[in-house]
Amino acid sequence: MQAVSPSHNLNASSIIRPSKPRRLNHLTRFAIRCVYRSDSVQFPNGVGSSRADWQSSCAILSSKVFSQDQGSGGKSTPPSNSDHIPAAAVNGHKTSLDLDLVPLDKNNKPQPPAQKPLSITDLSPAPMHGSQLRVAYQGVPGAYSEAAAGKAFPNCEAIPCDQFEVAFQAVELWIADRAVLPVENSLGGSIHRNYDLLLRHRLHIVGEVQLPVHHCLLALPGVRKEYLSRVISHPQALSQCEHTLTKLGLNVTREAVDDTAGAAEYIAANNLRDTAAIASARAAELYGLQILADGIQDDSSNVTRFVMLAREPIIPRTDRPFKTSIVFAHDKGTSVLFKVLSAFAFRNISLTKIESRPHRNMPIRLVDDANVGTAKHFEYMFYVDFEASMAELRAQNALAEVQEFTSFLRVLGSYPMDMTPWCPSRGDDQSL
Numbered sequence: 147m148q149a150v151s152p153s154h155n156l157n158a159s160s161i162i163r164p165s166k167p168r169r170l171n172h173l174t175r176f177a178i179r180c181v182y183r184s185d186s187v188q189f190p191n192g193v194g195s196s197r198a199d200w201q202s203s204c205a206i207l208s209s210k211v212f213s214q215d216q217g218s219g220g221k222s223t224p225p226s227n228s229d230h231i232p233a234a235a236v237n238g239h240k241t242s243l244d245l246d247l248v249p250l251d252k253n254n255k256p257q258p259p260a261q262k263p264l265s266i267t268d269l270s271p272a273p274m275h276g277s278q279l280r281v282a283y284q285g286v287p288g289a290y291s292e293a294a295a296g297k298a299f300p301n302c303e304a305i306p307c308d309q310f311e312v313a314f315q316a317v318e319l320w321i322a323d324r325a326v327l328p329v330e331n332s333l334g335g336s337i338h339r340n341y342d343l344l345l346r347h348r349l350h351i352v353g354e355v356q357l358p359v360h361h362c363l364l365a366l367p368g369v370r371k372e373y374l375s376r377v378i379s380h381p382q383a384l385s386q387c388e389h390t391l392t393k394l395g396l397n398v399t400r401e402a403v404d405d406t407a408g409a410a411e412y413i414a415a416n417n418l419r420d421t422a423a424i425a426s427a428r429a430a431e432l433y434g435l436q437i438l439a440d441g442i443q444d445d446s447s448n449v450t451r452f453v454m455l456a457r458e459p460i461i462p463r464t465d466r467p468f469k470t471s472i473v474f475a476h477d478k479g480t481s482v483l484f485k486v487l488s489a490f491a492f493r494n495i496s497l498t499k500i501e502s503r504p505h506r507n508m509p510i511r512l513v514d515d516a517n518v519g520t521a522k523h524f525e526y527m528f529y530v531d532f533e534a535s536m537a538e539l540r541a542q543n544a545l546a547e548v549q550e551f552t553s554f555l556r557v558l559g560s561y562p563m564d565m566t567p568w569c570p571s572r573g574d575d576q577s578l
């Protein structure tokens with residue numbers, strides 16, 4: 147992976163040594179906001195093998211989601227005038243409005259990019275605009291997500307974003323070609339925000355990458371552990387090092403910040419001698435910090451799973467192990483979950499992950515029983531990953547059956563599994 151070029155450095159006064167690309171942020175977000183709508187279509191009996199078949203199948207499975215959109219309540223909300231910012235360079239890229247990447251309607255409002263005509267190059271793994279794939283990630287250079295982007299797409303141009311949601315929007319609005327975002331960690335568990343965003347946005351999972359995460363305790367040169375009164379980092383990193391921090395005997399408060407490398411950057415920028423960051427060795431190098439303790443994650447096999455997101459799905463295949471991710475909801479009582487899972491079990495399809503999130507549009511179901519009163523059941527969105535390709539008949543049949551039990555079903559993606567050999571030591575990824 148290549149660093150973002152110095153011409154992207156919009157913060158020349160920064161005392162941070164490396165070129166510091168400006169992150170995509172919320173202001174930018176307003177300018178690039180858009181909402182998609184897909185029309186209602188029927189579920190097919192099977193999924194064909196051509197790209198067109200597969201794309202239309204994805205659209206079909208996705209079609210019910212809009213009315214259930216967790217974020218917008220199913221309503222399209224065009225950006226108001228106050229949402230617009232003047233055309234500006236964002237992280238070295240002009241905003242979509244300036245570049246006219248998003249077509250404008252007669253009132254000068256951005257049209258959903260779904261209406262933009264696609265060319266064949268848009269659908270291929272190669273970038274449409276030049277040689278380097280632009281990959282959005284959350285954080286600043288030195289973040290684990292940046293390393294994951296480089297692992298997923300070697301030689302890419304990694305584009306830092308200040309929020310997960312901004313990374314989604316960067317891809318939707320053609321500022322980036324792909325996004326790489328964490329979804330779960332072996333110690334800290336699921337990154338729920340990204341599950342919610344997967345549902346709210348219309349990107350497709352086109353791959354996964356697992357990154358061993360090796361944390362260091364970083365401070366300004368000359369600072370000793372005894373001087374510390376505070377440790378700052380991403381909440382996931384704090385939770386992944388919880389026990390080790392206690393064992394180190396530090397008398398510190400723990401504070402959450404946006405990302406691990408951002409914590410290191412903050413300490414350097416503000417010359418904080420009482421504060422340490424949990425971040426990567428690469429962050430120490432980038433921001434001129436020393437490593438006070440190395441490998442402070444509570445388990446040496448600490449690993450984070452990231453998903454690769456794109457505007458278009460990839461064609462599922464059967465010549466290598468594939469995984470498929472779906473999300474569904476049901477409105478017919480708790481036994482439905484059992485039936486859904488059976489659809490996979492009967493076909494010998496292994497589930498690798500199940501996650502539930504509150505059903506924001508319908509959080510509670512009331513069940514009245516004259517004898518005992520009213521029970522209040524929580525309603526959920528269920529996310530399931532299973533080990534099969536959508537090109538396999540058994541997976542297509544399983545989903546056809548699942549659809550019978552569910553009120554909503556969407557395929558988030560069918561993509562190659564990360565089969566790289568497992569190596570928990572830090573030697574696995576020299577960039578950390």
Ligand SMILES: O=C(O)C(=O)C[C@]1(C(=O)O)C=C[C@@H](O)C=C1
Nearest residue numbers: 289290291328380382405406450
């Ligand atoms: O803060 C970072 O460096 C990130 O890339 C984010 C993140 C996360 O969200 O889980 C990624 C990997 C690690 O698990 C810790 C933090």
